Amino acid sequence: VAPDGISEREWALWRGVALMGRRLSAALERAVQDAAGISSAEFEVLNALSHSPDQQARARDLADMLSWEKSRVSHLVTRMTARALVTRGACETDMRGTWVVLAPAGSQALANALPAYVRTVRDGFTARIAADDATRLASVAVDVARDLGNGACSAELDAIAAASSARPAQGVIAEDAVH
Amino acid sequence: VAPDGISEREWALWRGVALMGRRLSAALERAVQDAAGISSAEFEVLNALSHSPDQQARARDLADMLSWEKSRVSHLVTRMTARALVTRGACETDMRGTWVVLAPAGSQALANALPAYVRTVRDGFTARIAADDATRLASVAVDVARDLGNGACSAELDAIAAASSARPAQGVIAEDAVH
DNA sequence: AAAGATTGAACTGTCAATCTTG
DNA sequence: CAAGATTGACAGTTCAATCTTT
Numbered sequence: 001v002a003p004d005g006i007s008e009r010e011w012a013l014w015r016g017v018a019l020m021g022r023r024l025s026a027a028l029e030r031a032v033q034d035a036a037g038i039s040s041a042e043f044e045v046l047n048a049l050s051h052s053p054d055q056q057a058r059a060r061d062l063a064d065m066l067s068w069e070k071s072r073v074s075h076l077v078t079r080m081t082a083r084a085l086v087t088r089g090a091c092e093t094d095m096r097g098t099w100v101v102l103a104p105a106g107s108q109a110l111a112n113a114l115p116a117y118v119r120t121v122r123d124g125f126t127a128r129i130a131a132d133d134a135t136r137l138a139s140v141a142v143d144v145a146r147d148l149g150n151g152a153c154s155a156e157l158d159a160i161a162a163a164s165s166a167r168p169a170q171g172v173i174a175e176d177a178v179h
Numbered sequence: 180v181a182p183d184g185i186s187e188r189e190w191a192l193w194r195g196v197a198l199m200g201r202r203l204s205a206a207l208e209r210a211v212q213d214a215a216g217i218s219s220a221e222f223e224v225l226n227a228l229s230h231s232p233d234q235q236a237r238a239r240d241l242a243d244m245l246s247w248e249k250s251r252v253s254h255l256v257t258r259m260t261a262r263a264l265v266t267r268g269a270c271e272t273d274m275r276g277t278w279v280v281l282a283p284a285g286s287q288a289l290a291n292a293l294p295a296y297v298r299t300v301r302d303g304f305t306a307r308i309a310a311d312d313a314t315r316l317a318s319v320a321v322d323v324a325r326d327l328g329n330g331a332c333s334a335e336l337d338a339i340a341a342a343s344s345a346r347p348a349q350g351v352i353a354e355d356a357v358h
Numbered sequence: 359a360a361a362g363a364t365t366g367a368a369c370t371g372t373c374a375a376t377c378t379t380g
Numbered sequence: 381c382a383a384g385a386t387t388g389a390c391a392g393t394t395c396a397a398t399c400t401t402t
Binding site: 001003004005006008009010011012013014015016017019020021022023024026027051066067114115118119121122124125126127128129130131133134135136137138140141142143144145147148149156157159160161163164166 | 180182183184185187188189190191192193194195196198199200201202203205206230245246293294297298300301303304305306307308309310312313314315316317319320321322323324326327328335336338339340342343345
């Protein structure tokens with residue numbers, strides 16, 4: 001059943017993972033829609049902004065982080081501005097750039113959506129992966145993303161790699177205790 | 180940095196996997212577009228049909244397999260029919276149903292796209308997962324898909340589960356050899 | 359000329375309404 | 381009336397053209 005060039009087991013793995021991805025996306029869409037009346041695309045923008053310095057980011061960086069077209073960001077920001085979820089701001093240091101700034105209503109919508117989103121991610125996926133499998137999987141994910149992306153947002157990837165391989169909590173103490 | 184209700188490591192795992200998924204999707208879109216001039220949505224329809232009995236499937240079943248809206252299938256099939264990639268046929272046993280049938284041009288487009296698609300999946304993902312990790316990951320994927328899907332296409336999921344846990348090749352012989 | 363961003367037209371997907379058959 | 385499918389209007393995305401700033 002598998003095509004040439006790939007083993008039966010690899011093909012089955014891919015079909016399973018792809019199907020899981022589609023259904024997880026659908027579940028996340030429903031979760032944030034029900035909890036806060038926003039689409040998952042809007043959720044991702046708000047979430048990215050909330051983790052950025054001064055709760056703002058340049059349009060170009062948003063497009064890189066989400067691997068979206070620039071025009072998709074622009075159109076979406078226009079719609080979100082109309083609903084007061086974000087505002088646009090001029091960039092002082094580079095007059096070509098535009099800041100997208102998290103607005104109070106956006107912050108509130110994010111707060112409403114986050115618990116449902118996190119619950120879906122955790123119950124639906126991360127809690128089912130054993131701890132040491134998780135480390136290896138995250139490492140593969142970062143490698144793949146780095147290879148396929150055109151060098152964009154490598155800082156983000158570094159952060160993910162660091163966080164996913166760190167010891168749970170008392171790592172430093174435990175290492176000292178070995179001596 | 181992680182929200183309440185999820186650990187730092189789990190959150191990092193999710194961000195990495197989500198980013199990998201977005202970039203892999205983009206790479207697959209480019210691959211089939213360059214190789215055969217079709218979108219990845221069209222590829223998935225053609226691929227599903229090519230694995231169906233008589234190279235045809237009912238619209239409803241396509242929607243289930245791909246977890247798409249019925250209307251999405253209908254619109255896409257209309258466009259694909261215009262390009263002679265598929266044809267529609269009446270269903271004898273249930274006059275409400277419609278068969279979507281793989282046409283020669285569709286079969287050819289699939290043949291052109293498949294090598295590039297498989298190469299992207301293999302080089303970009305499955306070849307990077309160790310064999311025993313792959314078994315567990317596929318098992319998790321099937322479980323998640325089953326929980327989130329409304330019972331649809333469980334036969335497909337059974338097949339994936341079976342294929343991903345099977346021994347590489349000489350499994351039966353090896354088991355006999357134990358005695 | 360290249361980079362950041364926006365705009366409008368064309369395309370794709372979603373939602374609700376509709377039609378036909380079981 | 382429920383299920384399979386299609387249709388049309390609308391929402392969201394992509395692509396190419398445009399504008400401004402570096």
